[in-house]
Amino acid sequence: MAEKLLTTENVRLYYHDKEALHGINLDYDKYGITALIGPSGSGKSTYLRALNRMHDLTDYVTVTGTFLLDGVDIYAPTMDTVDLRKKIGMVFQQPNPFPFSIYDNVAFGLRTAGEKNKSVIDEKVETSLKQAAVWDEVKDNLHKSALSLSGGQQQRVSVARALATSPEILLLDEPTSALDPVSAHLVENTLIELRDKYTMIIVTHSMSQASRISDRTAFFMSGDLIEVGDTKQIFMNPEKQETQDYISGRFG
Numbered sequence: 001m002a003e004k005l006l007t008t009e010n011v012r013l014y015y016h017d018k019e020a021l022h023g024i025n026l027d028y029d030k031y032g033i034t035a036l037i038g039p040s041g042s043g044k045s046t047y048l049r050a051l052n053r054m055h056d057l058t059d060y061v062t063v064t065g066t067f068l069l070d071g072v073d074i075y076a077p078t079m080d081t082v083d084l085r086k087k088i089g090m091v092f093q094q095p096n097p098f099p100f101s102i103y104d105n106v107a108f109g110l111r112t113a114g115e116k117n118k119s120v121i122d123e124k125v126e127t128s129l130k131q132a133a134v135w136d137e138v139k140d141n142l143h144k145s146a147l148s149l150s151g152g153q154q155q156r157v158s159v160a161r162a163l164a165t166s167p168e169i170l171l172l173d174e175p176t177s178a179l180d181p182v183s184a185h186l187v188e189n190t191l192i193e194l195r196d197k198y199t200m201i202i203v204t205h206s207m208s209q210a211s212r213i214s215d216r217t218a219f220f221m222s223g224d225l226i227e228v229g230d231t232k233q234i235f236m237n238p239e240k241q242e243t244q245d246y247i248s249g250r251f252g
Contacts, residue, residue, distance in 0.1 A: 003071075005030045005199050006051070006169060011065035013046055013055070020046055022223045024065070028169070033191060033200045035210035035231065038220035039246065044203045047220070048171050051201065052088035053081050069168070086113060089162030093174040095154035097146035097161075102129075102138050105146045105157055109165040124164050131197075132160035133190040152183020156190060163198075170194075172202040176209065188213055207247060211235050219243045 004027040013021040021043050028034060036044040053074065055061040067074045074084055086109060097105050106125045115121055125142070129135040134156035138149070146157050155175060162170055172191070176184035191200060192213055204210050210217050211231060218228040219242070227240045238244050 004028060004068075005070065007066065007068045008051070009066040011047065011050060011063070011067070013043075013050060013064075014062040016060050020223050021050075024225045026218055026225060026228060028199050028201065030168075031196055031199055032215040033195050033202060033213055034216045034218060035214035036201065036203045036218050036220060037205075037207065037210050037246075038226075040205075041222075042220040043223040044218075044220045045173050046223075048173055048201060048203050051169070051171055052085050052090055053079075054090070056081060082112065086165040087167055088169045088171060089165065089167035090171045091155070091158050091162055091173070091175050094178050095151055095158050097149070097154050097157050099147055100145065101143045102146045102149070102157055103142040106160045106164050108161060113165060125160075128160040128164040129157070131163050131190075131194060132156045133186065133193065134160060150183065151179050152186055155179060155183070155187055159187070159190060163194075167198065169199045169201065172200060174203055174205060177205060184209075207235075219246065221246070 007027040009025050011021055011024040012019060024047055036048060038044050049055055050063050051067065055063055063075065069087065073079070098108060103125055106128050107121045110121050110124055126135065129138060134153055137153060138157070146154060149157065176187050179187065188209065191202070194200065195215070202214065214231045216228065217231045217234040219226045219234065219238075221242055227234065227238060227243045234243065235247060238247065
């Protein structure tokens with residue numbers, strides 16, 4: 001059996017004393033897209049943020065359980081979170097380019113990692129913008145502010161910024177929900193193009209998006225993982241009644 005790239009076991013998360021995730025077990029192979037679906041407040045974004053220690057920034061959150069990336073405990077005291085976030089990149093719901101040029105946005109992670117060679121940075125910026133399917137639109141304006149771009153372009157630059165550090169995993173928290181349908185479609189196509197090169201975990205409220213772009217789907221409800229399986233099976237023939245009810249629109 002292929003070794004899992006990322007394994008999470010018995011993941012529990014507490015806000016003060018309140019348990020928000022109740023023992024989540026999920027693992028991920030190399031490459032492909034896993035969609036996390038479920039109603040608002042079901043724990044999917046909370047779980048996603050635990051995967052690259054985003055909750056470290058909040059002092060009233062406690063995370064327990066096992067998180068192994070390539071067999072290494074990502075919550076070990078010796079784990080450098082800057083290194084971790086290079087390996088597990090993140091794209092947020094709102095496009096969030098930094099207030100500087102398109103080029104400097106994409107180069108940011110490389111420079112933070114200590115890369116000083118301009119030709120290396122140039123090449124990585126171009127490759128990442130190409131992978132994020134936005135190069136042709138921005139290549140003549142790399143030194144313009146990223147904030148001057150449309151929402152859809154900003155989000156693809158955010159994807160390029162995450163790709164520039166050569167992550168193994170890309171986390172995407174509702175990456176198209178703030179975009180118009182045309183821009184959302186472009187971002188979706190970008191993710192489909194990248195599925196053979198990266199492991200992507202996407203939180204989405206859109207059932208149609210999950211069914212269109214993901215290989216596997218995990219259904220969360222009230223802090224529990226109800227069911228996980230191949231996307232087609234989850235949508236066509238779920239094992240659990242709660243999954244069926246959610247997918248058929250009875251609640252959520």
